[in-house]
Amino acid sequence: MQNWRWLFLSLMIWGAAAFGQSKISPSLERELDRAATEGGTVKALVLMSDRVDIRALDAQLYEQKVTLQERAYTVITTLQAKAAETQGPVNAFLESRLGTSVMEFQSFWIANMFAVDATPGAIYELSDRLDIRYLTLDSELQLEEVVDSAPASPTSPNGTEPGLLAINAQMMWQAGYTGDGVIVMGVDTGVDANHPALSWKWRGTHVPTNQAWFDPDGGSTFPNDCDSHGSHTVGTMTGLDPATSDTIGVAPGAEWIAAKTICSSSHTSRSIAAFQWAVDPDGNPGTADDMPVGIGNSWWDPDIVSSTQCDPSVNPYIDVVTAVEAAGIAIVFSAGNSGPGSTSITQPKNVNFDLVDFWATGAVDGNSAGFPIASFSSRGPVVSSCSTGNTSLDIKPEASAPGVNVRSAVLSGGYGTKSGTSMACPHVVGALALLRQAHPTRTGRELKLALYQTARDLGTPGEDNDYGMGLIDVWAAHLSLADPLDPERVTNLEAYSDYTTPTSIGLSWEDPTHYAGGDTLLPGSFTVEISRDGSAVASVAGGVQTYTDNGLTDGQTYLYNVVVKDVNDSLSSEVEVSWTAGGAVTPSAPMGL
Template sequence: MKINRFSPKILLITVFSLLLVVAWGAASGAAQGPVVQGPPPVVTPEIVPGEIIVKFQPNVGRLGAQNSLQAEGLRPLEISPETGLIRVEVKPGQETQAIAELLARGDVVYATYNYKIYALGNPNDPSYGSQWGLNNAQDHDIDAPEAWDIHTGGSSVTIAVIDTGVDLDHSDLQAKIVAGKDYVNNDSLADDDNGHGTHVAGIAAASGNNGIGIAGVSWGAKVMPLKVLNSAGSGTTADLAEAIVYAADNGAKVINMSLGASCGSGWPDVEEAINYALGKGVLLVAASGNNYSTPVLCPGAINGVVAVGATDSNDARPSYSTYGAALDVAAPGSGIYSTYYGGGYTTMSGTSMASPHVAGLAALLRSYAPGMTSSEVEALIKQTTDDLGSAGWDQYYGYGRINARRALERIALQISPAQPVLFIDDDPGVASSQVRVITPNSEPINWSASISPTVSWLTLSPPISGSVSSTSTNQFITFNATKPQGGYDLYLATLVLTGTTGSGVTVGPIVAQVQLHYVPEVKTLYFPVFFK
């Protein structure tokens, strides 16, 4: 027996505060001067041309705000009844100048672009609608689109798929495959000659929102193909043990094993390999088996491995799904549409399809909160399931069917706007800005913020820590900037957020790029007054 381890009509105005200014006398084009290194570049968001969003100080009032805008030659288009933000018309192409003009006033809290926003929940992959396990009308799914609103998965996490190999040229997988190994043919090209491994890899980590095929649970995770099963789908525990060690030694943070057999008298070589991987902080996931009975097969039954049973589109256990004392959780496994070798797609059923749903979720969590240990990730997955069958743990569903939204919400710590931006010129030579700390978690998260590495031109005003929950409205981080010593340019720094939930789970580190635009002068532009 395995010992379980717990070691409508809506005004969509998104304010990212990307506050760009126009510098007269600065060189044109991208600055090549001093840039303080921050996190990787972010994708530039699209803006609505000819519009900006403005927030005035509370004491100005709505009528006063409208009068102030008209005095500046700007025409208010709409005042949001929910937020009080004002949508303002400007000449297309002059959004940046208008923002700079308004920010020079003393009565404006912020002015920003009106960014185009897109629902992140549903990707544009044409066959996404066939993936009932990610989202369906009956909600017998893992709530993937809701989870993707928080995080879609990062490339910092690699999932080792120990299986029949992976189609190395598949358009939905090719860009994310890292070096692997073929233990069947003793070479480095773990190409799939069966189809099973490709199907598994797509469930966990097919490229999402790329306009092709399907979406994996983690859009960004890398895939390490390790072939231990031949074209007939069979292999040896010796190769399995080697593959586990290879994965642990080569950067995999999650291992998926949609394979198994009876434990017999024990799998000591595989157990040793599993313990080695656990010691390296790897999370291991395996299918429970498809033998219509009990007990759970190995390697899923080995202590330290998350054993996964299957559910169908009715949230029921299919008769084939192996159950027993070693079962940890369940996930969609019947009629699962995914990638297939030869560049295609197909539908397959089994606990082999359930397991990579869990591996993909583990990758989502580990890329969103890299400070979490593998045991914390495992415990979080179990604690946030949708309970099925008997209340609490039972031998047919384990702790329940996984729920990606609930798991991510438990550790979600974010800032709004998502990218802090400040501007500064020679007079007065100082600038400040605020972002709000938010979470969808109803359980409080104790958070702290820092600039790391430190930079001379940017500090945080106290308080730099607090406690935030889904009902909080008063958690803010204040940035204070002074003129950098390097001259007019774009400067970058990194805000680091860390936290701890009330139950002791580590959150983060969450990083955000902070931009400072240092320019010689902010030019005031005047626009004609327009009346409807």
């Protein structure tokens, strides 16, 4: 009888251990074996069993047609509530072992999970808990290293990089869209915030620095770059030297924020922390004007197991990326530089659950006729374990952008050319900024979808595993989102007042000449509607192009919003500018140019 009892007890212990081990990823298991032999601790990600169905929530928000602010608030507070409701017991377990078998830990709400640095024993204890569904390695992420790099001319006065013209960014600029009022972001090696093409566009010049710069390891409060890779990519998003009008960025009117996570300690948890920060930089879920329209990512994870890569219950990237997108932000990845072989898109963006969610960007030569695909650009399709049988979902990359000999910012205020899909990715983020300014109510996903659906087909006819849908065309994407019957907006809006006109402000602008769909807009068929501080003050006939606002208070600053209205009451998008009656010591720069 005693032997039977001992056998039963042994089976129970063996079963519990087997159950725990089935919840541990192969990559983490290898590190646990190493640590058990050599000593030390292991960094792991601990995924909770109870999680928000973020895809269902996202679909519900689209169905309800909520605003971007309502969307952000709902997603953030729902995720935070789930974490607060379920993480207490695990948090208490980790706290009780802190300093002994647990060296450090961090909780997350962007996905219901923890990052821990603990002994194998503590990690096995965690795996036995019913409120934990899976544990995986907190991997060291790798930078998508550039293929080649060289110094470039220090300035190109009044110059525009060929890659910007290749995606038709100049068409958006001519229509008055430069990304003004929009934020872009990179998760990379940092940014040289003293660079002349970047310093004046850092959002931290006018908001608290912790809302514009995230350095989870170094703890720095002013942007810096450990490699120049991050400066180069952010430069392609929004770079412009105001002293020379040397334009290297797709959206030179946009502001940038950044996270420095791909340097000395580039663990997955650092980038997850950056995504969580990006969703709510000011710590107030009720605001959305602090969030970027898109986040560029040029890194990859070497430790993902392909057989489980498409299972959201074990792959932490799925819930994290889906949550950020549900909040209204577009995630954009580089495809990788492992081409030209098939199925060479790097992890974690070699999967798809939607046409554009894990967007991977291929690289073309924007300096050559026909925009040939770069030989190094990673090719699709998706990893075989994630194949759905749906052709569009299985094809990778999503689309391509210029990524060969791209000139942008490097360290110490210099410029350099680099090649790689890392250079293509920020072209997409910059394009999103232009589109967000033109279509301010659209989510990041909707803007990505417009770029995807309007890309210029290159290579094999139709969508293919080299170019994806083709070369992005931001102007075509804009036209696809605009109502063709809406008038274009005014351009070159300016406001002015000085000591000779202390109680008035003069406005001037250039009238539009076309509708969004391309039809001619005649001066007699529209008016220019002007509001001051939210109240209508004038309706100016087309062709006049000036207005003087009188009866103002000397020294007071006023905000003007201007829209074009045609005879059918169709409206353009708004342009705004502010100025101080009687002039100001430091006048506000006009916006919307």
